[in-house]
Amino acid sequence: MIGNVIKYEQDNIDTDVIIPGTYLKIHDYNELATHAMEGLDPDFPSKVKDGDFIVAGKNFGCGSSREHAPIALSTCGIKAVIAVSFARIFYRNSVDGAFLLPIEVDEETYKKISNSDSLEINIETNEIKNITKNETYSMKPFSEIIAQIISAGGLFKYKK
Amino acid sequence: MNITEKILARASEKSSVSPDDVIFAKVDKVMVHDVSGPGVLKVFDKLQKQGIDTSKLHDPTKVWIAEDHFVPTAEKISAENIVKLSNFSKKHDIKKHFKYGMGQYGICHTLSHEEALVNPGEVYVGGDSHTNTTGALGAFACGLGHTDVAYVLLNGEIWFKVPETYYFKLNGKLPPHVMAKDFILKIIGDIGTDGGAYNTMQFGGTGVDEMSVESRLTLTNMTTEAGAKNGIIESDEKTVNYLNERGATNATILHGDENAEYSKIFEYEASELEPTVAKPFSPENTTVARELSSTELDKSYIGSCTGAKFEDLLAAAKIMKGKTVKIRTEVLPASISIYKKAVKQGLIEIFLDAGATVGPPTCGACCGAHMGVLGKDEICVSTTNRNFPGRMGHVESQTYLASPQVAAASAVTGKLTDPRDLN
Missing domain, CATH: 3.30.499.10 (Aconitase, domain 3)
Structure with a gap:
């Protein structure tokens, strides 16, 4: 999976900025996408390209259980969020609903990746190749259940 | 096992569970509201297109519905979401639908205790992050997203990784003008918004024993703000009386084992707490x-x-x-x-x-x-x-x-x- 980075050098990017509460009444995915990241970066929907990755600090997606958050990002074309850590409901919504890949990296890797870098993510080898900088990083492997749900294509396709 | 582990072991039909075990837990109660309910119905639409049958719920008697986020409805889209909920509860004959403007209604997490909808020892999931609130009654209460709630509604169970438990012990009675809110804000200030991430936050000690059930609910409510999977307080006579007064019939006193393990213990002196x-x-x-x-x-x-x-x-x-x-x-x-x-x-x-x-x-x-x-x-x-x-x-x-x-x-x-x- 190859994509370009939109980087936010920030910890605790919460669901209220990913998709503000006033839009929770909306369940049309395309309409939600037009408000993605509105509380932090109102230009996001116009600059994001299909296949892009978000890179951010720790505790990405903290706050609410709103599935609108991974839905809005994924409908915009985001295929993975690479972060130092994730809040639990955002993480499991991303995986169980098969919206995007939540990929954990260490602080050092997070710092090395720059905005607009082109990355290749390989979840088989747990490696991230930075094509722009010609560097290779390791990602934290998914736990067994998460890997199985991702490979099945979401919780409803997973057979226990 | 501590109380969370005991509940999850029972719900997954295992003799014991330990932190990091992955289990499928049978769910006793499930809640949706006017944001998560229409979200779940959207998931149902997607599933139907994939050939998955969503016509029957696993057990409609375990489901309850609140209208709380966008009521009174200020816009057409909010009103339409309420109509969707009404159609949903009618279709599946869901009796516990607390309709705005019709008898008892209010915020979902408040109804969970005011209406004694959840008992100590139960597994309760809701389509809202503050579902953790209800853990103050001695239940495993956890917030989930739309896909997970849809899965619970159709299958009656959901996967969990058994959490580690952080135990927050409050010694002594809170001083005048200091409330449970001050205590939980102090804790979140100390451990941070990811300080309880993926873990259980359990509260106990003489200060928590002294507290009313309503005060305890304030503690578990904001475990969400520390990223916790669930907040929990062992049930006692106060819990049982509180629930019985509100019509419960199965409320019991439930404790962890004497040799229960906690991965961290945090101790606070009530006399040192201040309005925060x-x-x-x-x-x-x-x-x-x-x-x-x-x-x-x-x-x-x-x-x-x-x-x-x-x-x-x-x-x-x-x-x-x-x-x-x-x-x-x-x-x-x-x-x-x-x-x-x-x-x-x-x-x-x-x-x-x-x-x-x-x-x-x-x-x-x-x-x-x-x-x-x-x-x-x-x-x-x-x-x-x-x-x-x-x-x-x-x-x-x-x-x-x-x-x-x-x-x-x-x-x-x-x-x-x-x-x-x-x-």
């Missing part, structure tokens, strides 16, 4: 209220599942009695049962005499939905649970999270006020 406030823009950005006494405010908001239970209103009314508010002050009882009790005991009259307004039970401005949202540069003291940018309205508004006593004291001075400093 979380400054913008994070619940972990805490300080004592006295340090902020020069902060000018535009509004005081006393509402939400966190801060508008009966005892929250009572505490606020005691402070506002005979005084006049200096800033706009909005009081929104968290359920109709609480509202009625507040009317009978004269609290609503106190708020109105002080010049505050009283609104209907709704999540309202807590989540920036409607009914009192903040404009640019407005500064609010609020009994709610989050203060991220834009949480209560404009992204450049500011929310200070505080106890009902701090919110009431601030309402009558117009500045952030420690209730101990009020004449």
